[in-house]
Amino acid sequence: MSQLKKDRELGMQRPITRRDFLNGVSVAVGASLAAPGSILGEMLYTADAEDSLEKQAGYYPPAKSGLRGSHDGSWETAHALRDGKKWDHAAKDKETYDLIIVGGGISGLAAAYFYRQQEGNRARILILDNHDDFGGHAKRNEFTSGGKTLIGYGGTQSIAGPKLYSGQAKGLFKDLGIEVTRFETYNDRNFYANRGMGQAVFFDKETFGMDRLVR
Numbered sequence: 001m002s003q004l005k006k007d008r009e010l011g012m013q014r015p016i017t018r019r020d021f022l023n024g025v026s027v028a029v030g031a032s033l034a035a036p037g038s039i040l041g042e043m044l045y046t047a048d049a050e051d052s053l054e055k056q057a058g059y060y061p062p063a064k065s066g067l068r069g070s071h072d073g074s075w076e077t078a079h080a081l082r083d084g085k086k087w088d089h090a091a092k093d094k095e096t097y098d099l100i101i102v103g104g105g106i107s108g109l110a111a112a113y114f115y116r117q118q119e120g121n122r123a124r125i126l127i128l129d130n131h132d133d134f135g136g137h138a139k140r141n142e143f144t145s146g147g148k149t150l151i152g153y154g155g156t157q158s159i160a161g162p163k164l165y166s167g168q169a170k171g172l173f174k175d176l177g178i179e180v181t182r183f184e185t186y187n188d189r190n191f192y193a194n195r196g197m198g199q200a201v202f203f204d205k206e207t208f209g210m211d212r213l214v215r
Helices: 003-009 018-025 076-082 106-119 167-176 180-186
Strands: 029-032 099-102 125-129 141-145 148-152 201-203 212-214
Touching (some): 106 125, 106 167
Antiparallel strands (some): 029 125, 201 212
């Protein structure tokens, strides 16, 4: 297969709007998905990379709690760029990549996976995201209760069941070692009903002005 044909199949000649590109690149934090042992991409969101959050002791995003959508740290760079700030070290970056992906959510990570599957482990891939953890809504959350670690599935509760997934998606699960049938073993779908309980949302006083449980 010619390189031109391969490029076309990968969408290399498809247009991307300026808005779509800037939405991701301007607020990026990079990490390389190149072959094992490669260095992480340069952190683009700060002029002082040594002060980056991921280099602080105890840094582990899955254990963070509170409002974990667009959290503090995910918009400051975009605001600084809006206000005219520039980063000289970013302009001097000489790194080259075979593929740059804007957005480290489930779709961006899947794009990187399928690209490297086709091009091989030597493909150099850069994923840009403005949050402190990869996965988008598919990231996991961990909580400690009674000396036990409880794992939550972040925003993935409403994703369709694996039985409806395509062959490609099921193949990805297999390659990653995900055993979807174990979900039924660990998740009691009748927990609330068997105890006469319903679902509710708790609003805390510090954030919303009063403590209130809304069923």
